[in-house]
Amino acid sequence: MSSPRLKSIERSTLWDRAYESLKDALLAGKFPPGERVVLRKVADDLGLSPPPVRDAVNRLIDEKVLERGGLGPGGAAIVPLLDEDQFSQLMTVRTSLEPMAAAAAAAHATPAQLDAVEAFLLEMKRSVKENRTDQYLDAHYHFHFGIYAMCGMPIVEEIIESAWLRCAPTLTLALPENIPSLRRYASHVATIAALRQGDGEAAAAAIRADIESARQDIGLMLREKAGRR
Numbered sequence: 001m002s003s004p005r006l007k008s009i010e011r012s013t014l015w016d017r018a019y020e021s022l023k024d025a026l027l028a029g030k031f032p033p034g035e036r037v038v039l040r041k042v043a044d045d046l047g048l049s050p051p052p053v054r055d056a057v058n059r060l061i062d063e064k065v066l067e068r069g070g071l072g073p074g075g076a077a078i079v080p081l082l083d084e085d086q087f088s089q090l091m092t093v094r095t096s097l098e099p100m101a102a103a104a105a106a107a108h109a110t111p112a113q114l115d116a117v118e119a120f121l122l123e124m125k126r127s128v129k130e131n132r133t134d135q136y137l138d139a140h141y142h143f144h145f146g147i148y149a150m151c152g153m154p155i156v157e158e159i160i161e162s163a164w165l166r167c168a169p170t171l172t173l174a175l176p177e178n179i180p181s182l183r184r185y186a187s188h189v190a191t192i193a194a195l196r197q198g199d200g201e202a203a204a205a206a207i208r209a210d211i212e213s214a215r216q217d218i219g220l221m222l223r224e225k226a227g228r229r
Contacts, residue, residue, distance in 0.1 A: 018056035029137035033081035084222040090167040091215040103200035104151035117146040
């Protein structure tokens with residue numbers, strides 16, 4: 001009896017694909033707070049059946065990235081809107097770890113790696129001019145994580161990613177309705193300049209300034225939203 005031409009795809013592989021795809025979309029701010037993550041829609045988009053998508057969504061619920069919202073074959077989960085205290089706690093995690101990762105990256109970054117990261121910075125600027133919000137968000141995510149990937153501390157990277165997963169949707173509140181703001185662009189430029197000079201302290205300070213600016217702006221928005229309830 002001849003062996004099958006194709007290897008069967010393990011269920012765990014499908015589950016991993018669904019989880020990684022959802023995670024990447026959340027990290028890039030593709031799901032704003034309050035949006036329903038509809039299982040059938042996600043499954044169709046990924047070309048998968050609902051069961052592995054449901055497993056992936058359940059993991060994100062366990063990680064407190066999503067909230068349960070009528071899960072089932074045609075159900076959905078909800079992207080939560082953080083309150084000001086929750087958001088501030090996550091930003092505290094970010095200000096503790098991301099400057100440290102940027103400082104470490106300054107000691108390891110190669111010119112080619114920095115060129116690749118700077119390309120995302122330039123894409124952010126182009127996206128503003130062309131009103132391409134989705135592309136801006138994607139470039140912003142890859143800019144930051146391109147830097148942290150150079151830090152040589154994979155455990156720290158994992159913790160940073162976990163904090164981003166929970167706060168990334170709420171970070172989209174800082175975007176105007178049509179055009180992303182470049183208010184923090186100067187901090188991004190300063191980060192790249194510091195990394196090119198091998199100045200870890202300056203790179204850390206620029207990343208910290210970026211995060212603290214977002215904490216203040218979005219914290220104010222969350223406070224105002226809470227006051228209107």
